[in-house]
Amino acid sequence: MSKAIRLHKAGELEAAKNLYASILGFQPRNPDALHLYGLACHQLGDHATAVAYIRQAVDLVPDQPVLRNNLGDALHKSGDLVAATEHLREALALRPDYAGAHMNLGSVLADSGDHDAALEHTRESTRLDPGRAEAWFNLGMQLLDHVELEESIASFRRALALRAAYPAAANSLLYVLNLLPDADPVEVADEHRRVASDLFGNAEIRSNRADRSEKIRIGYVSGDFCAHAVNYFFEPILEHHDRTKFEIYCYSDVARPDRVTQRLQSHADHWREISGASDDDVAKLIRSDRIDVLFDLAGYTEHGRLAVFSRKPAPVQVSCLGYPNTTGLGAMDYRIVDQFTAPAGEAMPGTESLLRLPDAFACFRPPGHAPDVRAAPLEKNGFVTFGSLHKLEKLNATVVEAWAKILLQNPTARLLIARDQLDAWHQRRLHERFTALDVGPERIEMVHLSDPAQSFFDVFSRIDVLLDVFPWSGHTIACCALWMGVPVVTLRGNSHAGRMVGSVLAGLGLNEWIAADVDAYIRMAGDIGRDPARISELRASLRNRMEASPLRDEAGFTRGLESKLVSLLGHGFASSI
Template identity: 65%
Template structure:
């Protein structure tokens, strides 16, 4: 969206439309509210102007802009389009109309308006910024990158173009450059949550990143973002049951629910009283199930961190658990204020939060061996047998295990996010395919449009793997379950350095063995932990050479592969991964131990 100053202050040629002192006064008051972020007040005044002058282009545009900023993109398009009809040669109007059309989902019309804005003003950084986003979504990734780079060149002091460029670079798996772009955005705006999430996400993806340096980066970011947040210190002394609260924006159809629902379903109601703080804007069936399982449910969507902090304080929570970390719906600003005596990071983010206020982080002996010490601000809370348990979705429980048909060709597979399929992963997978002439690779993902298919085909071709050995599948039907894809593969190849934990659990449940490479941090060892718990440590490699060897040997031994697949779901069911009651008991004991430790830190006179 163009800035309010762009939209209001740069068009003296439109002032001829204004007539009468009362309308001028109303516009002055309205734009004052608009600049101050008082959108409802501005909207009411723009509406009053339009009642007097229905064809006033300024009021039409600015009323539409307010609607756009409030999320009513359909109304925004209607009013800004009318302004464009009045004054067709204004690039700011075209830019805002294009962005509103983009948010409404009409990409062709959005691109048309944004290109027209650039015809009128080729050096318009905002239009380059918005056009880059629209082109990326429409699959024109190279053009999107060109316009996004141009936006940073034309307006290098604005953080948004650097952030958008970082997102596009990450989408194209140009990870080092993406990290530099996110850092550029944060240099201009240190308190930029989306850029923080982007930077730390990319750091977890970098193949050659040092774990200690990445942990230190988390500390630095947390210090800048949350260092000034005042911390509570007068927590209630518990009496009776321990009150445990879970905070997440992913209490919905999301990977986190696969691991949180079995914990919530098996809570010990004699010792714990459970509160869920839900930051879900649009509830779904999963939200409903979780709400039924929770003893207390608190809606926090739209509330400020301070308001959520106060709500938690009123509930007298003893132990507060974060399930999001540095993700889109993360609420680490709440945790920075220390509303609970004991605070724990669990499942939603695979690295340190960097927060001094976060007391513990859940791991296990495989993902974070005691011999390696601690890496991050939290004390490590190790769960024996595995850091999480897994409940497959109901629709997958009755799905059959094994290949639907088999002609003897071994199919390796990947359903991982494309940004995890980095150059080292591609080179390693190519070596596996070249070592087994009778094998193919199936890669399926919702991101895998025609452009990405071509990119991956060229990348594999550069390592000697022809396109006819690849099946690149665009999962573009939201109603299609990705579980169905497992019936078309024999072995899932894990990614590194950030392992595909959720995807591996789903694959194993569907009878597909997984080959994994143990990396240097928790994020890169999650699948290794699952395989070790199932007694399949032989499928875990400690080097790329060993990873290739394991995958090739498994693919060549059809009898072993067939036997492994046939018994895999039963093996999953008997493993710690599916021991819901056992895991819940271990998790709650760990939480009790952690709480007692934090309680013991308080001097006796403070109790």
């Protein structure tokens, strides 16, 4: 047993698991072997087997809190939240100061929708064991769920202070910094540099500019080559590349391919599966493919592979679409922007040079399941319905206060908020926030998009005007709303993230819906809310207007991007293009 435990502690899980199995072969009721075999299975991702074995250990030794805690965690990962809660509470009954059980129970309760109790237990875990990075990360996530952005940032920073190379905490910290109202873009960019240095500073940087083949080789790296919104913007580029001049490689980090994956694969010249591959191996693969320009489509999101880019496997590396800020990587050469999000002559902080496209930083292909435009709901309701389908953490205090003022200045108007996160607890919390601002619950409709088959496109038939969020504008939501004939009011921020929707509206010639400050945003929304004839006219014309705009010129956008790539490859690196 001691040898198996040594292997287990050293991270050699398969070897440890095999030794535990040998012990169980002649001691099938050994509780330690049952527990540790199950724990190794749990750590290897086989949660169902883990539950079966750890449960046997618990049955043999029911008064051991560690066993109860590990069973609870395995049950959580296998999807049985009720049983997980039961065993974690039992672990705490046996040992009330068990920090790990408080942490795990907090995670289970958060997934169960009991967000207040989740926060309470997770706070207790950090109090009992302040040196545990995972507890601070969990606390940061739950504070984000409560839209306590400053506290969330502080928790992620505590996690990173304990473990500098903690990708999930780093990604989350940078994500929330983009959400923080009044954040200084220079300070946010500096934080990206610090995080990138901590995560990737020791990576080997080695670029080989191979002899140019007849065609320019372009590589795209993403974990979202599946049913994901980024493909509304990526697929048209992939499909329209000029194959007489460019050879296209896709590096797919998708564990569960779907129909969208298959469709994207059909558009690529070469498809490389990299799910589960190490960063070093992926970088070697890209070098062996002699890629000229490598695009990152994820940044600091869940499936990002910036560690690959930190190794500089291609001579030119570009960040686009998936993340609206600097990567902070010295190895990332360019970031795609446009004349609206980053006007020429305006300093934009970040490590990358700006690859500035003339009309738009992205083109948009609406999904095939988007329905036809329907009549504005005000024509049936007799009142205007403002709407939001944004992530709930984007509904910060400043946004909610602005929306409350819009409703107070439009006494007959309603607000519809729809999102998959919008469970009963979130609905209650939002109602309380609006009630404190003198907007009663009868004026706010909440829609929980809990059915995976339920398309959020259907919700646009119930919205007259979409209210954008700030400081991180809702680019994808706005594009979908406009396609469905729903006008959008936005606030022009001080960063690319805060100007993305403004870029779309400017491309449609609708600058009158781009506010310079919060007061103007409130006034613009109020003005259009009091003009039902204008809303109905826009409902009937916006899709055609969008179709005729640069946003829908898929071939033209791709040609423009290709022209920029040819230019920078032909003339070396430039400070800004």
